[in-house]
Amino acid sequence: MLVQSVDVIPPVVDDPYLYGQIATANALSDVFAKGARALSALSILAWDQERVSKESVQAILQGSLDKLNECGCSLLGGHSLSDLEQKFGLSVTGVVLKELWRNNTAEIGDVLILTKPLGSGIITTALKRRVIANAPHALISMATLNVKAMEVLQKFSIHACTDVTGFGLLGHVSQMLNPSISIEIESASILLLEGALELARQGVYPGGSVANQKALSNQVLSHTSLPEILFYDAQTSGGLLAALREEEAKECVQILRDEGTEARIIGQCVPRKSPPLILF
Structure with missing residues (x-):
């Protein structure tokens, strides 16, 4: 069974490389919470080209790629757009390993x-x-x-x-x-x-x-x-x-x-x- 999720967040830290890592860990988590392995991802980047340097964007993407590589998830591509508020995240596809974990099926005890x-x-x-x-x-x-x-x-x-x-x-x-x-x-x-x-x-x-x-x-x-x-x-x-x-x-x-x-x-x-x- 395949699962899909998407999550995008604004910067939570000043360091762009670390921001890329955190945003990626955050996006991948939705798939892991379903009992699934992350297979592939598409990146989503919104940035103001007059305020955010290309070097910062490269650092964000490198931080993200390093985290994807850490769990064996392939980056297939992505989309960027101009926006006054910076945002970064991923759409992630995963495969359930054994059974799909749901969030409302806990039992007494x-x-x-x-x-x-x-x-x-x-x-x-x-x-x-x-x-x-x-x-x-x-x-x-x-x-x-x-x-x-x-x-x-x-x-x-x-x-x-x-x-x-x-x-x-x-x-x-x-x-x-x-x-x-x-x-x-x-x-x-x-x-x-x-x-x-x-x-x-x-x-x-x-x-x-x-x-x-x-x-x-x-x-x-x-x-x-x-x-x-x-x-x-x-x-x-x-x-x-x-x-x-x-x-x-x-x-x-x-x-x-x-x-x-x-x-x-x-x-x-x-x-x-x-x-x-x-x-x-």
């Missing part, structure tokens, strides 16, 4: 594994506002492909999977709900990018995260002592969020960590309650 830390929206906002000068943990995380995580998850019985991106953790968790289940998230178990907690407490976060919170807050019962905005934070190139049986989860997390991910068990699926999302 499943636990949730998240493969990357949270906080990229907060960190990139702080970088843009010059609140911080650098954020190596966040930059490495955003540029890291989810392909190794997907390959490890293939060894287990995955009931549902998605990737955590613009809707924030709770937004994507809400998409995993079905009429049979509610989902409990243990906030203390979630790994945060370095500096994200302190920045959230200072009120540094993007407007998209605030919008996520407004849209979802009526579905969430919160008892966490941490700033709630962390769990609504709009992510770029976030991790995979997978639901599987509890008896398989610890082994899965250990293998994921052995492969270099920062995976954690962050929650569980329980019988339906109201509201359906519980953050504690």
Whole structure:
């Protein structure tokens, strides 16, 4: 079975090569979240030729190509256009390896594994506002492909999977709900990018995260002592969020960590309650 996805983002960092890497990791993630291997891609570039140099464009494309090569995905071509706001991304075609992973088929008793830390929206906002000068943990995380995580998850019985991106953790968790289940998230178990907690407490976060919170807050019962905005934070190139049986989860997390991910068990699926999302 073939799967296709498209994702385009504006620059989240100043470095064009790194921007190409992050945008590519972000676009590929949609395919990996379906349990698929990326086969081919078409690039999409919007740029202002009077403000963005050809050298910068070449660096973006090279960063993208390096990430595509890392997972064996072929770049077949692309399209560019003139635009005042720079954007870059990919249309990606993949092939499902075993079975298609859906995002709303988790079962009562499943636990949730998240493969990357949270906080990229907060960190990139702080970088843009010059609140911080650098954020190596966040930059490495955003540029890291989810392909190794997907390959490890293939060894287990995955009931549902998605990737955590613009809707924030709770937004994507809400998409995993079905009429049979509610989902409990243990906030203390979630790994945060370095500096994200302190920045959230200072009120540094993007407007998209605030919008996520407004849209979802009526579905969430919160008892966490941490700033709630962390769990609504709009992510770029976030991790995979997978639901599987509890008896398989610890082994899965250990293998994921052995492969270099920062995976954690962050929650569980329980019988339906109201509201359906519980953050504690």
